[in-house]
Amino acid sequence: MNKNRYYGTHILYRVLIKHEHLKSAMTAVLPKTIEAQDKAWIQHICYMSLRHYFSLSARWQKFLHKPLKDQLVGQLLTLSLAQKFYAQAPDHAIVHEAVNTAGMLKKSWAKGLINTVLKQSLADRDFRSGNAQQQYEHPDWWLALVKKDWPDDWTDIIRANNQPPPLWIRCRPGLTDCPGRPHAQLSNARLINDKQLPHDLLAQGHISVQDAAAQWAAHLLNPQNDERILDACAAPGGKSCHLLELNPNIQLDILEQDPQRLQLIDDNLQRLNLTARRLIQGDATEPDTWYREPKYDKILLDVPCSASGVVRRHPDIKLLRQPEDMTLLTRLQTRILQAAAKLLADGGRLLYVTCSVFRAENERQIKRFLTNNPDFSEQTIIIPDSQKCKYGVQILPGQADMDGFYYCLLRK
Incomplete structure (x- = not known):
């Protein structure tokens, strides 16, 4: 599992520091031979880390005496806290695996810092979002623009943005056994659970994934x-x-x-x-x-x-x-x-x-x-x-x- 955290840290680094899109970063970092289960875990933790980046990074930054210059270590800390709040991993495992991952990243100098900061962050019961970015998980300029354009709906928009998306499929017209809950107006749209995606129907061209x-x-x-x-x-x-x-x-x-x-x-x-x-x-x-x-x-x-x-x-x-x-x-x-x-x-x-x-x-x-x-x-x-x-x-x-x-x- 340490290797998964190693890959996830590099993916976050490429997105947040190198400004690459997430899918491109995953393609560049992950080996083609990676197991499907490992890939799914990495994708989930990266999505959670990015979806809640402002608050997660604020949690560990709170316990630093000066800004952290090493951005790779910073992404490892963010990913580790995402494990706590969005993957329900136990605290001792999070700290142990993060310290080990620092060695894989050739950041052995940071092991002590990671150990101390993570333990303090995980034990912190008094964390409060310090600003709008941390509270709403969006940049200030984005929040300002949504508020201006949708003064009565902006909180609903932001709240929806921070949720995992549902999975819609489009069924071929005439398909009689299309799974899922039908859309009220769109005859071929179905809402399904992502774990119920019928890959056989997808491969056969009977359905497509489309919101x-x-x-x-x-x-x-x-x-x-x-x-x-x-x-x-x-x-x-x-x-x-x-x-x-x-x-x-x-x-x-x-x-x-x-x-x-x-x-x-x-x-x-x-x-x-x-x-x-x-x-x-x-x-x-x-x-x-x-x-x-x-x-x-x-x-x-x-x-x-x-x-x-x-x-x-x-x-x-x-x-x-x-x-x-x-x-x-x-x-x-x-x-x-x-x-x-x-x-x-x-x-x-x-x-x-x-x-x-x-x-x-x-x-x-x-x-x-x-x-x-x-x-x-x-x-x-x-x-x-x-x-x-x-x-x-x-x-x-x-x-x-x-x-x-x-x-x-x-x-x-």
């Missing part, structure tokens, strides 16, 4: 026979596949800039035995390099965003994202939206989607677009358990057990 909020996209676009449809920024392809499942008689073009992510889409299509008209490697902001006539009847535009609505699935996001990223993202979204608008036929519909709760990426983006494009108008859409915005609708994280998603349907 219920994301499953609204294909239904709102409502694909009809022979329609020319573009799914831009499509990876990993869940919404593309869902469109083809709802109607295999569409002419679907799938666009993705990253060749590896485009291959992932192709893999998903093959697993589900689905066929698109074209898989295109290209930049959504530069359609001149890949677009062919005629124009599209419908466009699905799931744009790059802050991912602030899916933090419970990706707790590294709230630690990696910076305030200045918002400006870059909103500019990119504007460029993609403007470029896609030129590819839509008159009378066509464009569905703008983000997995964000920040209004700058959502309704304010649409307001700017409609001001600059008077030939477009908003179409009414209804999603139960969502919030009506000035433009579009917002599903907040945790509403009806769904992730945070924004939708706005536009007609040219």
Whole structure:
């Protein structure tokens, strides 16, 4: 088990100090031969460490006389306390294993410090969150923005972000024995326990893992026979596949800039035995390099965003994202939206989607677009358990057990 803590410490270091995404860090650190049970434990403890990073790190920092310069040792302390509060490990085992792991990390000088600080932290019954970051487990700038955008709902949003996510699957239309609790409105969505994921049905292409909020996209676009449809920024392809499942008689073009992510889409299509008209490697902001006539009847535009609505699935996001990223993202979204608008036929519909709760990426983006494009108008859409915005609708994280998603349907 010490090796698992060794791997976990290095993963946290790569995320928090090297600013890598959690999945990339896990891929880089973990050996391909690692046992599934060990991998699951490491993933769980890393998720818990990141989800509760602000309070966990404050617990051990309280007992230092001066800041700890060695960041690897700091991540080991954070991970060790995550074992206590989110893996129910006994105190003596936590201390013993952390000291041993320090040796594996070639940090023998820190064994005494780790032993003392952990014992004090584990025995501390008087810890109180000292600031909003520690209390709500989010950066100050993020909290300020959520409070501004959702003054009546911000505590519910933050609370949902700090919870483990539920597991939704999408069943192939016509599958009669799809497991789980049905969604009230989405006919093929099922909520299941992650320990009950039917891997055989997954491998056979009968189900896909996809949150219920994301499953609204294909239904709102409502694909009809022979329609020319573009799914831009499509990876990993869940919404593309869902469109083809709802109607295999569409002419679907799938666009993705990253060749590896485009291959992932192709893999998903093959697993589900689905066929698109074209898989295109290209930049959504530069359609001149890949677009062919005629124009599209419908466009699905799931744009790059802050991912602030899916933090419970990706707790590294709230630690990696910076305030200045918002400006870059909103500019990119504007460029993609403007470029896609030129590819839509008159009378066509464009569905703008983000997995964000920040209004700058959502309704304010649409307001700017409609001001600059008077030939477009908003179409009414209804999603139960969502919030009506000035433009579009917002599903907040945790509403009806769904992730945070924004939708706005536009007609040219």
